[in-house]
Amino acid sequence: MTAAIVADGVRKKYGDIQAVDGVSLRVEAGEFYGILGPNGAGKTTTLEIMEGVREPDEGRIELFGKSPWPRDLALLNRIGVQFQSSSFLDKLTTRETIRLFASFYRLGTRRADEMLERVGLTEFGKVPADKLSGGQAQRLSIACGLVHSPEIVFLDEPTAGLDPQARRNLWDLLRQVNEEGRTVVLTTHYMDEAELLCDRVSVMERGTVLKTGSPAALIRELEDSVRVSVESGLINEEELPKLLAAAGVADASVEDDGVSLSITTRTPGPVLSMLADRGSLRGLAVRGGTLEDVFLQLTGREYRA
Numbered sequence: 023m024t025a026a027i028v029a030d031g032v033r034k035k036y037g038d039i040q041a042v043d044g045v046s047l048r049v050e051a052g053e054f055y056g057i058l059g060p061n062g063a064g065k066t067t068t069l070e071i072m073e074g075v076r077e078p079d080e081g082r083i084e085l086f087g088k089s090p091w092p093r094d095l096a097l098l099n100r101i102g103v104q105f106q107s108s109s110f111l112d113k114l115t116t117r118e119t120i121r122l123f124a125s126f127y128r129l130g131t132r133r134a135d136e137m138l139e140r141v142g143l144t145e146f147g148k149v150p151a152d153k154l155s156g157g158q159a160q161r162l163s164i165a166c167g168l169v170h171s172p173e174i175v176f177l178d179e180p181t182a183g184l185d186p187q188a189r190r191n192l193w194d195l196l197r198q199v200n201e202e203g204r205t206v207v208l209t210t211h212y213m214d215e216a217e218l219l220c221d222r223v224s225v226m227e228r229g230t231v232l233k234t235g236s237p238a239a240l241i242r243e244l245e246d247s248v249r250v251s252v253e254s255g256l257i258n259e260e261e262l263p264k265l266l267a268a269a270g271v272a273d274a275s276v277e278d279d280g281v282s283l284s285i286t287t288r289t290p291g292p293v294l295s296m297l298a299d300r301g302s303l304r305g306l307a308v309r310g311g312t313l314e315d316v317f318l319q320l321t322g323r324e325y326r327a
């Protein structure tokens with residue numbers, strides 16, 4: 023496969039803060055790639071270094087085999103960056119904003135209007151860009167980053183702060199962008215978003231990549247991958263270890279938060295039988311592992327976005 027992006031040993035410090043501490047990764051052409059982690063993990067800094075808007079202190083970045091720093095005009099035409107919607111120019115309408123971005127690439131108004139249609143904003147063309155809703159503003163900023171048909175698109179937390187419906191609409195748009203063959207790299211602190219959209223993810227914390235892989239592969243590697251929950255109080259917690267041992271379940275970890283009793287195990291079958299035999303299935307929920315569990319296992323800490 024052809025690498026769209028290669029990062030090798032990238033480091034960046036702000037004063038005393040080591041924001042990025044030796045990041046290496048490789049994004050294949052056409053991949054949907056996620057960089058995820060909690061606030062302050064170094065995602066934005068890593069993305070900015072890839073985009074060529076920030077110089078790394080150490081390490082190497084290549085986009086299609088070329089360094090994005092110092093700025094390379096030929097490369098700039100091949101990458102698209104979603105700007106923060108807060109940086110739209112005052113007083114410009116939605117249509118004027120996309121037309122302005124098109125003009126940067128010497129593209130005509132037709133292309134700009136096509137992009138507006140593409141992201142479903144034609145009817146909002148006359149609305150001042152800074153009066154759009156959160157989801158609309160994000161769609162406009164994505165349209166601005168896509169107007170010149172870039173091969174790689176970089177998005178920094180594109181769905182942060184959006185309501186669930188607006189997030190889903192944006193996910194559909196991003197999927198289409200990727201299906202057109204473009205490489206998409208996004209940062210997110212939403213694990214569900216990464217799990218749903220990304221072919222592969224790098225989980226970051228404190229400036230380093232803890233693990234890279236497809237969400238499904240990372241979840242499969244989890245030691246305890248199924249969580250069986252029932253209503254709290256159905257089984258005496260002190261009795262539970264004996265019941266689990268009698269059922270031949272040796273690997274369970276048990277958590278009772280007063281609402282649900284959760285048993286996490288690699289062998290859910292006998293756990294379910296034991297609960298069924300005792301008539302203790304009220305409120306039953308069974309779920310597989312998630313990327314949040316992957317984070318927990320990697321760091322020993324609950325994931326807090």
Ligand SMILES: Nc1ncnc2c1ncn2[C@@H]1O[C@H](COP(=O)(O)OP(=O)(O)OP(=O)(O)O)[C@@H](O)[C@H]1O
Pocket residue numbers: 036037039040041059060061062063064065066067068211
């Ligand atoms: N321009 C800057 N000057 C000084 N420190 C910075 C600067 N930008 C980021 N930092 C610090 O570097 C660290 C990594 O920040 P970065 O924004 O890259 O992380 P992030 O994972 O994108 O976080 P978030 O999800 O909150 O945006 C943080 O501790 C942050 O406070």
